[in-house]
Amino acid sequence: MIKLSEAGVYLVNGKEIIPADSGKNLGTTPEEARKNTIAYSILKSHNKSDNMEKLNIKFDCMASHDITYVGIIQTARASGLKKFPIPYVLTNCHNSLCAVGGTINEDDHMFGLSAAKKYGGIYVPAHQAVIHQYMREEMAGCGKMILGSDSHTRYGALGTMAIGEGGGELAKQLLNKTYDINCPEVVGVYLTGKPKKGIGPQDIALAIIGAVFKNGYVKNRVMEFVGDGISDLDVEFRNGIDVMTTETTCLSSIWVTDDKVKNYLDTHSRIKDYKELKPGNIAYYDRMIQVDLSEVESMIALPFHPSNVYTIKELNANLEEILTKVEKEAAEQGLKIDLKSKIIDGKLHAEQGIIAGCAGGTYDNLMDVADILDNKAVSSHDFSLSVYPSSQPTALSLVKNGSTAKFMAAGAIVRTAFCGPCFGAGDTPANNQLSLRHTTRNFPSREGSKPGEGQISSVALMDARSIAATAINGGILTPATDLDIEYTKPEYKFDSTVYKNRVYYGYEHPLDSELTFGPNIVDWPAMPKLTDNLLLKVTAFIKDPVTTTDELIPSGEASSFRSNPLKLAEFTLSRRVPEYVEKSKAVQIFEKEREDGKDPVALDINLKKVFDKIKTIPGLENIDPKATGIGSTIYANKPGDGSAREQAASCQKVLGGWANISKEYATKRYRSNLINWGMVPFTIEGEVPFENEDFILIRDIKNSIAEKKDTIKAYVIGDEIKEFDLTLTDLTDEERETIIEGCLINYYKKS
Structure with missing residues (x-):
């Protein structure tokens, strides 16, 4: 179904894949042939530097x-x-x-x-x-x-x-x-074959995610979709695969374009935005994923990650074994779930189905769902189905062609365009329920439950077609490939009237007007500049393999306070390390005292003892507590998987955070968020020498960053002092200045 290359490959004429180490002379080099990828050409046209290795991108x-x-x-x-x-x-x-x-x-x-x-x-x-x-x-x-x-x-x-x-x-x-980024590597995704009847974009996407997430195969790279299998996929089908590439941790994605894309843009009155995109005659890809679409089965991603993938047939054949494994994995994250209780008479029963958002709520998906539900019923009082068209034009077309009537007659609930089910602000299931969703993620608590308060439900990701098949089968897990359905595929009629009547178009026409502020919209608090040395207390120590942004700052009701940095910060790590906020605030008191020009050690005898120990380190005998930044830090093996939300970092900063320490960062965007909020993104190799609540002294940090040092000296200040190294690499000059100034706002105020 999916094959991963072990090294770089050449793609000749868009069809023939030749391993770079095959010895075949193609008359070019990887360096020259990578310029023939679609990604390279787009990056080059948007790069404002004269160096294609160090990109300065301006977006359209x-x-x-x-x-x-x-x-x-x-x-x-x-x-x-x-x-x-x-x-x-x-x-x-x-x-x-x-x-x-x-x-x-x-x-x-x-x-x-x-x-x-x-x-x-x-x-x-x-x-x-x-x-x-x-x-x-x-x-x-x-x-x-x-x-x-x-x-x-x-x-x-x-x-x-x-x-x-x-x-x-x-x-x-x-x-x-x-x-500003280094030029990313490009991974080819070569599609062949044609999906079986009943297979949808989520099935293809989950199969790819399952193959590449855990091994980091495409992390921070660009995925470039090529191959003759693309021509059989409608544009909305492609969109459904494409939007899920985020869950692979790639940086971006790009596809070849063809007449179907041209027709899509023409339907939306934007034919001028079309041009053919395809790789050059000989293009080099740093890696290659080969996907035979005809072999992809109906898929399911079990809790609690889109990469926890099985075919539905495999799951149904091995329910006890697989669900026991998933429950054990959840327990290792401190999450107690009971999926095996959903097995009734040897079959897995769910209580809820949701088809929504940018992944599930597209016209093509919902048309196929309407065909499955036509003249049938959501045949269980214990199972509910909600559909969310992704836009009002989509909803309008579904109304006009009669599909909405089919949804409603079958007992499905039709809602408006809303992302809530994807992040925990809509259709929250009951405690211990199993929800099947064609949305983007199934992280712990993302659907709205609160494990720390004894509320837990489980979300599995599936394609809309299999969710509909399950709905008409009384909530019994059913792959859409089991159905004998004739999919009608009526042509989509885009009507822009909705947008013309409601959307405000003000680009290039700013008005002499004032902003409207509500009582919850609060300016960012002042952020201190980096000091010569840093004293950090570890206020969260997370050993999980991956820590998501949903754990760092939860979604759901916390989202209502995203415009109020102080109130939002109260939710930081609340569902993963509930004591984090109070511990960090206790450390922040010392920093506030220091910023006011007072001596922080006068507040606490234990802090004085810490500084007394620091003064025994050669060269630090005269360290001044009033000139040393005092704050908190978190350790996590691999933080930042998931959302782009900057608040995962800014909330730590608001609570006095100065840094993160990790083995690696799950995504480039989370690391950038740390930097933009003036937090140092340290990494550490080997065994971690400190524990939760330890104090760590980071020596000469300001000069080390300014002088572009990769290795930073640090000390655990305990009963005995342990010296160790932290690593800090791949910072641009602007990023270094941003950290030194304390945050992006400070940096721009200075400049």
């Missing part, structure tokens, strides 16, 4: 939703924002229910509308479209690059290289700065 447009755009605009505003220099789309698809926290969600929306007017933006009101569907319909185009403050910013199937990043990177673009 950007997008944010309503739990990120307030913080981004506040950051840019504090740094001197005058107007939006490129089209910037502000959608309202995350906190659009306005059901938690009183007026604060709608206050954010009014802030967004006022910002679109003041700075010249594009404002998409609540329930009109999920962020990525709007960008597909209205903004993506062949050869473009788009930056979004959501990790699933992916429009590769439409010929656009799109990247999801934390808010700091979008603020930079608003200030006419660049996105």
Whole structure:
């Protein structure tokens, strides 16, 4: 089904794959042939430096939703924002229910509308479209690059290289700065064959994720989709695969384009945005994934990660064994789930099905679901099914062709365009229930449960077709390939009237107006500059193989406070290390005292003892507590998998965090978030010499960063002092200055 190359390959004429070490003379080199990838050509056209190894990218447009755009605009505003220099789309698809926290969600929306007017933006009101569907319909185009403050910013199937990043990177673009990265490697994804009837994009995506996530095969690389298998896939099918590439931890994605893409853009009145994209005659890929689409079965990703993949047939044949394994893996994360109780008469029963968002709620998916439900019923009082069309134009087309009537007659609940089920703000299942979802993620607590409070449910990811098949089978897990359905595939009719009547288009037309602030919209607190030395207390020590951004700062009701840094910080690590906030605040008291010019050791005899020990280290006899930054740090093996949300880092900073220490960072975007908030992204090799609640002295950190040193001296200050090394590599000059100045806002104020 899926084959991974062990090294680089050449792709000749878009068809023949030749291993680079085959000895075959193609008259070129990897260095020259990699310039023939689609990715390289797009990156080159957007690079503002004269060095293709060190890229300075400017994007064509950007997008944010309503739990990120307030913080981004506040950051840019504090740094001197005058107007939006490129089209910037502000959608309202995350906190659009306005059901938690009183007026604060709608206050954010009014802030967004006022910002679109003041700075010249594009404002998409609540329930009109999920962020990525709007960008597909209205903004993506062949050869473009788009930056979004959501990790699933992916429009590769439409010929656009799109990247999801934390808010700091979008603020930079608003200030006419660049996105600075090393030129990424490119991984080819060669598709052949044709999917079986009943196989959908989520099945293909989960199969790929299962093959490449755990081994880091595409981490921080670009996935470039090629091969003759693409021609049999409709564009929305491609979009459904493409959006899930985020779960592989790749940087971005891009696909060859063809007449189907041309027709899609023409349907959306944007034929001018089409051009053919394909690799050159001989293109070099650093790695190659080969996927035979005809061999992909109906798939399921069991709790608690999209890479925990099985075929549905394999799961049904080995229920006890596989579910016991999943329960054990959950227990190792401190999560107690009981999936085996869902086995009734030898079959797995679920209680809920959700088809929603940028992955599930597309027209093609919902049309096939309508065909499956036609003249049938969601045949169990214990199983519910909800469908969320991804945009109002999608919903309108489904109404006009009668599909919505089929949903409703079958007992499915039809809702508006909303991302809530994907991150825990809609259709939260009951305690101990199993929910089957065609959404993007199934991390612990992402669907809204609170394990720390004894509330836990389980989410498995599946394709819309298999969810519908399960729905008409009384909630019994059923692959869509078992059905004998004639899929009608009626042509999609895009009607832009909805957007023309509701969306505010203000690009290049800023108004002389004021921002509208609600009581929950709060400026960022002052952030201190980096000191010569740092004293850190470990306030969270996480041994899990991977720590997600949902664990670092949870979604759900916490999202309502994304515009209030102080209130949001109270949720930091609340579902993983509940004591973290109070421990960090206790350390922050010392730093506040220091920043006020007072001696922090006067507050605490134990802190005085720590400094007395530090003074026994040669060269640090005269260390001054009043000139030494005192803060908290977390250790995690591999933090930052998942969302682009900058708050996973900024909340730590608000609570006095100065650094993270890890074996590696799960994503580039989380590491960038740390840097943009003035936190040092340390890594450590070998055995970790410290424990939770230990103090660590980082010596000469300011000069080490300024002088571009890779190795930093550190000391565990315990009963005895242990010296060890921390590593700090691959920082740009601007990133170094940002850390030294204390955060991105400070850096831009200075410059």
